[in-house]
Amino acid sequence: MTALGPHAAFIVAAYAVAALVIVALILWVLADHRTQRRLLADLEARGITRRSERRRTEAA
Amino acid sequence: MPLIDLANPTRFLALTQRLLPGLAVATALAFAAGLYLAWFVAPDDYQQGATVKIMFVHVPAAWLGMGIWALMSLSALGTLVWRHPLADVAAKTAAPIGAALTFVCLVTGALWGRPMWGTYWVWDARLTSVLVLFLMYLGVLALWRTVEDPARAGRAAAILTLVGAVNLPIIKFSVDWWNTLHQPASVLRLDGPALHSSIMTPLLVMALAFALLFVTLHVSAMRNEIMRRRVRTLRLMQAGAA
Amino acid sequence: MGPLGALLLRDMRLSLRVGGGALMGVLFFLIVVTMIPFALGPDLALLQRIGPAILWLGALLASLLALDRLFAADHEDGSLDLILMGRTPLELAVLAKALAHWITTGLPLVVATPVLGLFLNLDLTAVGAVALTLAVGTPALTLIGLIGAALAVVLRRGGLLLPVLVLPLTIPVLIFGVSASNAAIVGPVPFGTPFLVLCALTLMSLVVGPLAAAAALRQGLD
Numbered sequence: 001m002t003a004l005g006p007h008a009a010f011i012v013a014a015y016a017v018a019a020l021v022i023v024a025l026i027l028w029v030l031a032d033h034r035t036q037r038r039l040l041a042d043l044e045a046r047g048i049t050r051r052s053e054r055r056r057t058e059a060a
Numbered sequence: 061m062p063l064i065d066l067a068n069p070t071r072f073l074a075l076t077q078r079l080l081p082g083l084a085v086a087t088a089l090a091f092a093a094g095l096y097l098a099w100f101v102a103p104d105d106y107q108q109g110a111t112v113k114i115m116f117v118h119v120p121a122a123w124l125g126m127g128i129w130a131l132m133s134l135s136a137l138g139t140l141v142w143r144h145p146l147a148d149v150a151a152k153t154a155a156p157i158g159a160a161l162t163f164v165c166l167v168t169g170a171l172w173g174r175p176m177w178g179t180y181w182v183w184d185a186r187l188t189s190v191l192v193l194f195l196m197y198l199g200v201l202a203l204w205r206t207v208e209d210p211a212r213a214g215r216a217a218a219i220l221t222l223v224g225a226v227n228l229p230i231i232k233f234s235v236d237w238w239n240t241l242h243q244p245a246s247v248l249r250l251d252g253p254a255l256h257s258s259i260m261t262p263l264l265v266m267a268l269a270f271a272l273l274f275v276t277l278h279v280s281a282m283r284n285e286i287m288r289r290r291v292r293t294l295r296l297m298q299a300g301a302a
Numbered sequence: 303m304g305p306l307g308a309l310l311l312r313d314m315r316l317s318l319r320v321g322g323g324a325l326m327g328v329l330f331f332l333i334v335v336t337m338i339p340f341a342l343g344p345d346l347a348l349l350q351r352i353g354p355a356i357l358w359l360g361a362l363l364a365s366l367l368a369l370d371r372l373f374a375a376d377h378e379d380g381s382l383d384l385i386l387m388g389r390t391p392l393e394l395a396v397l398a399k400a401l402a403h404w405i406t407t408g409l410p411l412v413v414a415t416p417v418l419g420l421f422l423n424l425d426l427t428a429v430g431a432v433a434l435t436l437a438v439g440t441p442a443l444t445l446i447g448l449i450g451a452a453l454a455v456v457l458r459r460g461g462l463l464l465p466v467l468v469l470p471l472t473i474p475v476l477i478f479g480v481s482a483s484n485a486a487i488v489g490p491v492p493f494g495t496p497f498l499v500l501c502a503l504t505l506m507s508l509v510v511g512p513l514a515a516a517a518a519l520r521q522g523l524d
Contacts, residue, residue: 005109007175014114014168018121021164022273025157029280036287043294140521192470199467207457215521216453220467223449223514227471230503234474237499238481 069145069286076283083276090269097262114172116262120270121165125193126228128158128274132200133225136218146282148214149289151221152204153281157274159197165190185239189232196224210289305390306398313402316375324406327368328414334360335418346423353422354432354483360418361411361436362443362476366465368407369447372399373455373519382455382519392516400448400511408440431486431493435500439479442504445511446471452515456522475503 098116132154138147169187170180181187200217207213317324338356339349349356376382385395412433419429450468454460482496 005104005111007109007111010171010175011110011113014117014171017167017171018117018164021160025160025277028156029277029284032284033280033287036284036291039291040287040294043291043298140517192473195470199470202463202466203453203457206459206463212456212522216456216518219449219514219518219521220453223471223510226510227474230474230506231470234477237496238477 069149072146073283073286076279080276080279080283083272083279087269087272087276090265090272094262094266094269097265101258102262103258111172111175112259114168115259116266118165118168118172119263120267121161121168122190123267124270124274125158125162125165125190125197127271128154128161129193129197129221129225129228132158132221136221136225139214139218140222146286148210148218149282149285150278151217152210152214153285154278155197155200155204155217157277157281159194159201161270161274162190162194162197166194183239185236188235188239192231192235193228196228200224210292305388306394309385309390309395309398310402313399314406317402317406325410327364327407328410330367331360331364331411331414332418334363335421339421350423350425350428353419353424354428354487355480356422357415357418357432358436358439358476358480358483361415361440362469362472363465364411365408365440365443366447366450366468366472369403369444369451369468370454370460370464372403372448372451374451374460377455386519392520393512396448396452396515396519397508397512400444400515404441404444408444411440412437428483428487431483435479435482435497438497438500438504439475442475442500442507443472445504445507446475448511448515449518452518452522456518475500475507478503 094116098113102113102116104110104112132151135147135151135154138144139151166187169190173182173184173187174180200220203217203220204213207216335356342348342352373382376385386392388395415433415436416429419432424432447464447468449471450464453467454464457463478496478500481491482493482500485491485496486493
């Protein structure tokens, strides 16, 4: 690691904030994906299938 | 962007399934290379010392913050003109990512400003414009959160996005003018003389990494949104059948 | 009298009669300007220096907050559907509504400015400059706010959503309005430069505002 000089705390803080925001975004996307997949699986298990594919794309 | 050609959300889902692993790996590699270059190769600035390293996060975040609004404007056209089913999915999912990266730009800018200007915030033309951009992202997010029906919210958000795209250059111009009126000399110019290649290369690699990160996140978020709408439609059908 | 004139007169009559709330904006303006010395202290020199800014901010908030009901009432009683279905281009109909709104809400603000200028210790030139910039700038505020009003009725949400969406878009008008007023009072730039930009912004919003508002209504209500 190179020497960061007198303002090391600010540099590290900047990278930490960026990393934190990025990790939060990734976690949000992953958690959301898990939720939606579970909901879809639930619906499918209850017999509500995606036979309606054509109607769905028109409605979207 | 492959999104334009893909009219069918189902085919889009299948494609994301194949693309996402590769995108994630490419993002990780680009970040590894970019961070290596930024931390171990790029020299310190003779004036700013090591704080110049903050630029490698700050500037790509700013570029993407602006670029994502441009992408949202294109999607808005897709929503309003062609009524493309994926267009408002793309616009909706880009907004939170754009807001987050603009936020990163603001915070790293403040952390850079403190050692350089002696204060966390100055009403510098650039920072102020980015702050306004951030506020407009929050406005779009607020709009999406207000309305339940995605189609209705999508069209309203598309109009707001386009009006914003027309206004952002004017806001930038006004803020620049206002700034030169109040602060004749700027302490630090990021766009002064052309950056040396030893700084430029890491910056470009980091920008590529951020862009790849955005594409990866955006594609995954679009996939989630398509699934969310599928769940919504299925539930409505179920309620209608019952 | 064409359909646009009829619409203009109808909107003005509606807002001037009981329950229309035409003078609410100017009352709000008066109260905001009165509140500020309580926050800052009665320092006449300070008030004189920031007077144009206070008047502009007050007028900005007053003209935007009054826009909330511009389309909502018409939507509730169905006349908005008639306007949408009519043969008059929607852009022009929306523009006529905006004009009526400006005459009943924006113009009183301009007229009230000299009185409020006295409270803020502004001299004659300053009052004239602020009133002139407000006369040119408030139409832009109304026209930009028109977009927000159209979105609000499409989304069936009122309240704070409108200012949240619209206020960032009014920043250029605020910058050049206050700059022109200050330029007339203390310089250093000539009054003409920011004033002409302010005129340009108003002309631009004359195009963008009705177009976007009409698009929002068409997209949202069909």
